[in-house]
Amino acid sequence: MKPGTRLKSATCDTEVMVIRAGQGTIECGGAPMTEDKQSTSEPATDHANGTLIGKRYVDAEATFELLCVKPGKGSLAVDGTPLVTKDAKPLPASD
Amino acid sequence: MNIALFLEMAAQAAPERTALVCDGARFTYAELFAAAQGAASTIRQSGAEYVALLDESSEAAVLALFGAALAGVPYVPLNYRLADPDLAALLTRITPCLLVGDAARAGTLCEDAANTLLERGDFVTEARAAAPLEEADPGLGVAVQLFTSGTTGAPKAAILRHTNLSSYVIGTVEFGSAEEDMARLVTVPPYHIAGIAALLTSIYAQCRIVLLPAFTPEGWLKLVAREKVTHAFVVPTMLARVVETIRAGTPGDVSSLRALSYGGGKMPRELIEDALDLFPETAFTNAYGLTETSSTVALLGPEDHRAAKASEDPRVRARLASVGRPLPTLELEIRDEDGTVLGPNQAGEIFVRGEQVSGEYKERSALTADGWFPTRDAGYLDEDGYLFLSGRADDVIVRGGENISPGEIEDVLLTHPAIADACATGVPSLEWGEAVGIAIVTAPDCDCPPHDELCQLVRARLRSSRVPERTLVVDALPYNEMGKLLRREVKGWFGA
CATH class of the missing domain: 3.40.50.12780 (ANL, N-terminal domain)
Structure with missing residues (x-):
């Protein structure tokens, strides 16, 4: 998956930009995300924690980093392992 | 994206x-x-x-x-x-x-x-x-x-x-x-x-x-x-x-x-x-x-x-003149002319690497093979990683093989109450290849201090190689609209 690719959820409104990616399938709501909008189902019950716009989602190894550009009801995962939000290091405005 | x-x-x-x-x-x-x-x-x-x-x-x-x-x-x-x-x-x-x-x-x-x-x-x-x-x-x-x-x-x-x-x-x-x-x-x-x-x-x-x-x-x-x-x-x-x-x-x-x-x-x-x-x-x-x-x-x-302003420690106070520490999202190094990475308090050229760094011109990329961008800015890091700038690498005065940063000379000159603005630049010298020339703007109602007095001032604070060979008194120094000193023009005044 190339950085800069925009992926859409098959289960909700979530859309993400791929900032970094390794080997594996990016999922939302329990189903693989794709570049084209697929037929919409509902997120699986254990994959329905929701996504927040502007949050960055990463895996434990920081191999994957996704930026949520449109929020939805599903939660993000790679090969079934949930992603977590990345805490930003706040910097003072400099320009 | x-x-x-x-x-x-x-x-x-x-x-x-x-x-x-x-x-x-x-x-x-x-x-x-x-x-x-x-x-x-x-x-x-x-x-x-x-x-x-x-x-x-x-x-x-x-x-x-x-x-x-x-x-x-x-x-x-x-x-x-x-x-x-x-x-x-x-x-x-x-x-x-x-x-x-x-x-x-x-x-x-x-x-x-x-x-x-x-x-x-x-x-x-x-x-x-x-x-x-x-x-x-x-x-x-x-x-x-x-x-x-x-x-x-x-x-x-x-x-x-x-x-x-x-x-x-x-x-x-x-x-x-x-x-x-x-x-x-x-x-x-x-x-x-x-x-x-x-x-x-x-x-x-x-x-x-x-x-x-x-x-x-x-x-x-x-x-x-x-x-x-x-x-x-x-x-x-x-x-x-x-x-x-x-x-x-x-x-x-x-x-x-x-x-x-x-x-x-x-x-x-x-x-x-x-x-x-x-x-x-x-x-x-x-x-x-x-x-x-x-x-x-x-x-x-x-x-x-605020810490620098309030501090008694001259090292911490000096940081008010630094540009702080590199962003955590990129790498920054100081290197000498041979590309060797320098340690704290050693001045050289600033190199940066990271995703935000383009280093690319329409005509060519300035990046090294491993992605570092030579900024052509000169500077050094102190022992706590604060970055101090000392001018453009191209502005360095090379006197008999010794690299001199114009900024250090200017900082000393500006401590003189009769001097409002100063620019040091390389001037042609038969003996040294390049020597130090200074252009001075005097403070209102002040006469320019004699050349000898300025030499004395620089000699007392820096090494003798920094002592100016020529002094020019001018009405104003040339800046662009962003406040950047146009050193090339000043250099031209000395016929360099």
Whole structure:
């Protein structure tokens, strides 16, 4: 998956930009995300924690980093392992 | 990612928030995004391969930036202060273009029929009326092309890709982090990287952008009070004039100003100390960055400023003259001429590496094989990682094989009460190849100290190799409009 690719959820409104990616399938709501909008189902019950716009989602190894550009009801995962939000290091405005 | 997505996200998350205020015009985030989409249609229909701006800051600059991004063509803000022949030369490098701003001047300078020339108001009206561009993906090519100021040669076309700019924004700003009342005053010219970075980071944070098209200290103070500005960026020259104006008794309510950042040139130590006294409640940030690095690469934050000012330790106090520490999202090294990485307190050339660093010109990439960008700025890191600048690497005076930074000599000269401004430069010398020449501006009502006295001053504080061989007394030193000293011109005065 190339950085800069925009992926859409098959289960909700979530859309993400791929900032970094390794080997594996990016999922939302329990189903693989794709570049084209697929037929919409509902997120699986254990994959329905929701996504927040502007949050960055990463895996434990920081191999994957996704930026949520449109929020939805599903939660993000790679090969079934949930992603977590990345805490930003706040910097003072400099320009 | 494409920088236009930042505006799309902000419009989605906070459609009703005020995005932009400029003279009489006000745009919410939803309105600004809709107009940018319309601008993209206008740009696409024109067949332009570049979107040029020949104008001061206004809503048109913002629409041109994001319209170009949505249409997938580079945005090229031009320096309207350039002389006609220089500007004409740049225009021939970006045809066919859609040019926004001074259409009459552009038409006279470049008669290419392939160009579309639009006055500011016409462009904005068209953008607001046009239907959005029906296209899925504008791609990740060149977002911005900036012609460098050319203080050391002919302007180069520096290229910033969407990936460079978006890494900078995502890496330094949290989306939607602006408090409801946050208002950023942007007054650097649109062709300066700090002006572009300010737009992008403000939009990502969702604050209100307040544009001041042409800087005057009175206008700046008035706008701070009227719009309750909370954040602003200034170059040292602007800060000096604001401080002067307040001191002269111009009333101005700056109580809303929570943060003031500065950069773009050397900040005189005295000026920043004055400003810290005048704005005791304001958080100061010094930023160091270059066009080729998508703006800031190092910064000295508010706590560092107050700690340095209050400290008894000369090492900590000295940090007020530093540009702080490198951003955590990139790497920074000091190297000598052979490329060897230097340790603390050893001066050399500053190298940076990271996703925000482009280091790319239209003609060639300046990056090393492993992705490092040689900034051509000279400096050193202290033992705690604070970065001190000592001028451009090209400005280093090489006297008999010894490298001398002009800045250290100037700093010593400026301690003399009769000297208001000073520039040290290399002058031809039969004996040494190059020797030190100094151009001096005397303080009001002062005579220039005799050459011997100046030599004595430098000898007492620095090594004897730093002692000037020639002294020139001048009325003023040449600066560009961003407050950058034009050393090449001074060098020319000595026949070098």
